Amino acid sequence: MITALVLIAAVQAVPSARLETLTFTDDRACTSDGAWCVGLVKEIRDGEQVVRPILRTPDALPSQAGGGGDDAVAYFKPWSRLVRLADGGVLAGVQVETSSMYSGGGGQATELRLYRLNAQGDAGPSPVLTVPIGAELTIRACFSEADMKQRAGACHDEYGFEAQLTATGEAGALPVLDYVTTATAFPRGVSRSEDSLEKPPLTSADLVIATDPKCSYSRRFIFDAAAGEYRPDSALPDCSDYTVP
Structure with missing residues (x-):
């Protein structure tokens, strides 16, 4: 189910962009003074799932806030950060957590969907930025004693x-966003696109956590007003081996 972002209470203008940390209370994420919170609502309009940002005071937060999706595979919650904008609006996000189980392993991944909300509570239905922000996957590699030997345990x-x-930068319009990732694999040299048992046997020297240089990168996102979304300064590599459970 598509999830809508709720911003609660009025937002004060600030001169520059910065990420502010929110504190979770039940199904909402609130500022340190508790004056306002970010929550989630789900809505179906004319039979279609839609996203509807609205402004509310904390005591008026809709009761249908946040939680799991229809299939219980996806779980939605507010992002624990936000950016206040000089025009009275904010950038705030929804974390979409997905998981998958398979024989001898499983994985979970978290995607951030970042939205722009203005001081009047008006916003488009689409996020201005969607990026993966975390994932952990474990995949079984041994099926016999011979496999255990080849894999050095x-x-x-x-x-x-x-x-x-x-x-x-300044937050009069939308700020520049810097995005830095780190991808790792254990043992060294493994890949989801290759059968590890077809490779040479592992040694003790391979039993280390290795950083993948392709999927450990930095990008600068700048808002493209014509497109209505953030665009990176260069293309992002395909890192679905790490970000798709």
Whole structure:
């Protein structure tokens, strides 16, 4: 189910962009003074799932806030950060967490959908930025004693992905967003697109966490007013081996 973002209470103008940390209380994320919170609502309009940002005071937060999707595979919650804008609006986000289980392993991944909300509570239905911000996957690699020997006892491939998003510059319009990722794999040299048992046997020297240079990168996102969304300064690599469970 598509999730809508709720911004609660009026927002004060600030001179520059910065990420502000929110504190979770039940199904909402609130500022440190508790004056306002970000929550989630789900809505179906004319039989279609839609996203509807609205402004509310904390005591008027809709009761249908946040939670799991229809299939219980996706889980939605507010992002624990926001950016206040000089025009009285904010950038705030929805974290979409997905998981998958398979024989001898499983994984979970988190995607950030960032929205722009203005001081009047008006916003478009689409996020201005969608990026992966975290993932952990474990895949079984041993099916016999011979496999265990070839794998030097490391019977699971493990993949990790972490991303940090920061805001820079003046926030009169939309700020520049810096996006930095780190992708890792264990043992060294494993890949989801290859059968590890067809490779040479592992040694103790391979039993280390290795950083993947392709999927450990930095990008600068700048808002494209014509497109209505953020665009990176260069194309993002395909890192679905790390970000899709």
